[in-house]
Amino acid sequence: MWERIFDRVMSRLVQTGELTVNYPDGTRRRYGAGGGDRAEVSITDTTTLRGLVLRPDLTMGEGYMDGRITIAHDNIEGLIRLILRNRFREAMPLWVRMVARARFRLGHLIQRNSPVRSKANVAHHYDLSNDLYQLFLDRDMQYSCAYFTDPTVSLDEAQEAKKAHIAAKLRIEPGMRVLDIGCGWGGMALTLARDYGARVVGVTLSENQLALGRARVAEQGLEQQIDLRLQDYRNLAEPFDRIVSVGMLEHVGLPHYGEYFSKVSDLLSQDGIALIHTIGRTGPPAAQSEWINRYIFPGGYVPAMSELAPAIERAGLWTCDTEVLRLHYAYTLRHWLQRFDAHLDTVRATYDDRFIRMWRYYLTICYLAFEEQDQAVFQFQLAQRRDAVPITRDYLYADDSAPRAMTDTAAQ
Missing domain, CATH: 3.40.50.150 (Vaccinia Virus protein VP39)
Incomplete structure (x- = not known):
């Protein structure tokens, strides 16, 4: 299920450049029109896929730190630049944007720095x-x-x-x-x-x-x-x-x-x-x-x-x-x-x-x-x-x- 959801999300988000994703089951898919920025990532498990769908910012960083997400040639810059140029944050699914809005509205509590x-x-x-x-x-x-x-x-x-x-x-x-x-x-x-x-x-x-x-x-x-x-x-x-x-x-x-x-x-x-x-x-x-x-x-x-x-x-x-x-x-x-x-x-x-x-x-x-x-x-x-x-x-x-x-x- 999470592979299908992630696939649909990536198909919609990646419009420019090309992102290659190697899935946990060995499937390899390419997203984007090609040309410009290119990046390739490998995801080791379905739990990480689910995290990328629900909490992409946190999961991307944690996954890379833990080795559950690997980037070809360790090209962090290429991957993140492709993400930013495709304006992932603005185009994320509704549930992701709702969580971001909730975190922003809770800022007065989260940042209560005594x-x-x-x-x-x-x-x-x-x-x-x-x-x-x-x-x-x-x-x-x-x-x-x-x-x-x-x-x-x-x-x-x-x-x-x-x-x-x-x-x-x-x-x-x-x-x-x-x-x-x-x-x-x-x-x-x-x-x-x-x-x-x-x-x-x-x-x-x-x-x-x-x-x-x-x-x-x-x-x-x-x-x-x-x-x-x-x-x-x-x-x-x-x-x-x-x-x-x-x-x-x-x-x-x-x-x-x-x-x-x-x-x-x-x-x-x-x-x-x-x-x-x-x-x-x-x-x-x-x-x-x-x-x-x-x-x-x-x-x-x-x-x-x-x-x-x-x-x-x-x-x-x-x-x-x-x-x-x-x-x-x-x-x-x-x-x-x-x-x-x-x-x-x-x-x-x-x-x-x-x-x-x-x-x-x-x-x-x-x-x-x-x-x-x-x-x-x-x-x-x-x-x-x-x-x-x-x-x-x-x-x-x-x-x-x-x-x-x-x-x-x-x-x-």
Whole structure:
């Protein structure tokens, strides 16, 4: 029965390209008009077929991880790109779309991230192993979208450019007190303290990140300028001249956006500037991937801009600038996958093949989301006052030798 249902579904869904499916009973069928994207999969059992019909997103990821679904030449990219270009999500059978809608409507319950739950969610992903992340991240361990001034620059150069771009938007001055919400391994804090003279408080819920971050601060002799804490941002009550948050809003959860931006507003001085960097949807809100939520980022959610704007408005903050970074994260993720693959022998010394398949699948579907779907990165520059920053973006690209005061005067 499940073979017949799956066959009918695939016959309807695959319109462009060609998908070859090897069924558990040895039957081999081709779907699609041919030409363009091609992929071939083998399914080992009927239970997996049933899962692909009822819960395709979760079953596809689990099946690949467990070896119940194999992809010819391990071409994950080819298969997922074919699926995305055929718009499987929009054309899925009614029962699949109903489950997705139900999950989306239950988002306020699924993403109810209390401080205790938030810490557990963070530990699930970020406390795996510092050694693992050091294998594929840049030398400063930036686990977020880089800024590619040119697609050919190295990952290290692009991550340095990202931090410089953010610092320019923050208009950091020596001695300013800066809050880094979700400070990771301390890279942004180190950059702002060492290169811009800031005094930085960084908060994280990851014990592994905190330990390495503090070690890096001590190694560079910046203990007097940087204070990294194991603390939930909701428990802060100190004023800051600047607030930066890179790649953390994705973990806040839809029910907490009002709380998050209100806290940013409460902590930000009257002359202050905040820069919030987050993955976002350029299209309407949608349910998060069930597989991603279960295996990679529990409690996570990628917001649409329409879901963020009301919370920013209610917090009374001025949106001084909004920048949408397109394809930058796709380039970043491709670099990460290449580096991960280059260190597979080292990874295998600690992790099994199931973990490796999970991680490769995660990185691949993520860069394809930025290449084929409506995902991008948003940078919101927020302030209490409309004139907290110059009225054009020219200052971001001005000659570094130009005095800051001249830029300020020209903007007034």
